[in-house]
Amino acid sequence: MTKALLVPALIALAIATPLQAREITHALGVTDVPDAPQRIAILTNEGTEALLHIGVVPVGAAQSWEADPFYAHIADQLGDTVSLGTETAINLEVLASLEPDLIIGTKVRQEKIYEQLSAIAPTVMSETIGADWLKNFSFYGDVVGRGEEAAAKVAALEARAAELGVAIGDGINEEISLVRFAPGRTRIYSDHSFPGVVLDLVGFQRPELQRSEETFVQIGKERIPEMGGDRIFYFAPDDDPAESLSNLDEWLNDPLFVQLDAAKNDKVSRVEELAWNLGGGIYSAYMMLDDIAEIYGVTLPPQAE
Known part of the structure; x- marks a missing residue:
């Protein structure tokens, strides 16, 4: 199969309807997400730290800035996690091949590929990163169904x-x-x-x-x-x-x-x-x-x- 056909095929393979879902309002709309997602892809560095700190290991994560692929202080927790490229250059082919059931990104980095991401799996977006990191931490917790754990952290x-x-x-x-x-x-x-x-x-x-x-x-x-x-x-x-x-x-x-x-x-x-x-x-x-x-x-x- 040619590469031009491979990505659409993988996207089609990745699409799945969760048995139970919740509505999440986010920076780019409202999305139904699984009640208990099992294969989460995270597209920001701050998001990777957030998920790990509430006990969630993503199947795929954005590559750490100036590291290959992840920073030393989190690398041990990401032993089986696949690098998806940097926040500004997400590899959609690799992402689709992981068959995620939830994708979490940020509008400021990935708005232009939101429709492609949503074709792979339910996708939610924070508005931005940086100063919003603590607000986003709570958002990530709610999205993955661990809001109480996030609040405690x-x-x-x-x-x-x-x-x-x-x-x-x-x-x-x-x-x-x-x-x-x-x-x-x-x-x-x-x-x-x-x-x-x-x-x-x-x-x-x-x-x-x-x-x-x-x-x-x-x-x-x-x-x-x-x-x-x-x-x-x-x-x-x-x-x-x-x-x-x-x-x-x-x-x-x-x-x-x-x-x-x-x-x-x-x-x-x-x-x-x-x-x-x-x-x-x-x-x-x-x-x-x-x-x-x-x-x-x-x-x-x-x-x-």
Whole structure:
């Protein structure tokens, strides 16, 4: 069979009507989904972390950014899970071959292929990712029939973040600036971003210029003063290629940067990009909390399973 005919054939094979179904309202409409889906495909990194954290192992998942195929902190749980390509380049042929009974994606990444996805299996979509990750976590739980488990997991995360905020003490009143350094793409992240939401859960303040509906603003060196805050957390490509290191050195030693209060007070900390930017899900949020605890020199009890 030619490849041109293979995908439609696989799609036809994958179509099945669940014995029992529930209506789920989502970003692209209303869809009947199985009461107890058994073969779930997830098309976002944050969604993969969410499903795993409520005890659901997907049959297929979007490939992790800058990993092959999945991040080390989740790879062991995804031993039999098939990589479906990146969030922006889902392999429909591979997806159809898995015969999923439910597909979960996001409008911001996969709206253009929604009809093709829906021809394979019932498909639901979150509106977007990033700042909506915690709301999406609850949505994913409801979609797979584990809403109560998801609610409990959200409550546990919020409690741990609040506990960290108390442990930090007066430091919680610091205004935290979030910056990503990469060659040609230096960005300041707002409170309306994945890491911004986590900082808010802890109880940190943000500089006025970093309170925005935009996830980030890309800047040149002349706008370094906008990085101002009592403390700066920054991330950069974790593999530290030579070009990235040179770029980082250039920015951190710029005359405008060294005059920032955070730089003068030795309150500039590098954090891991995987946890603070790329992962985008609940495991990454817990990793962020661990990083913050270490930076502030506080100890939290072991995380409950």
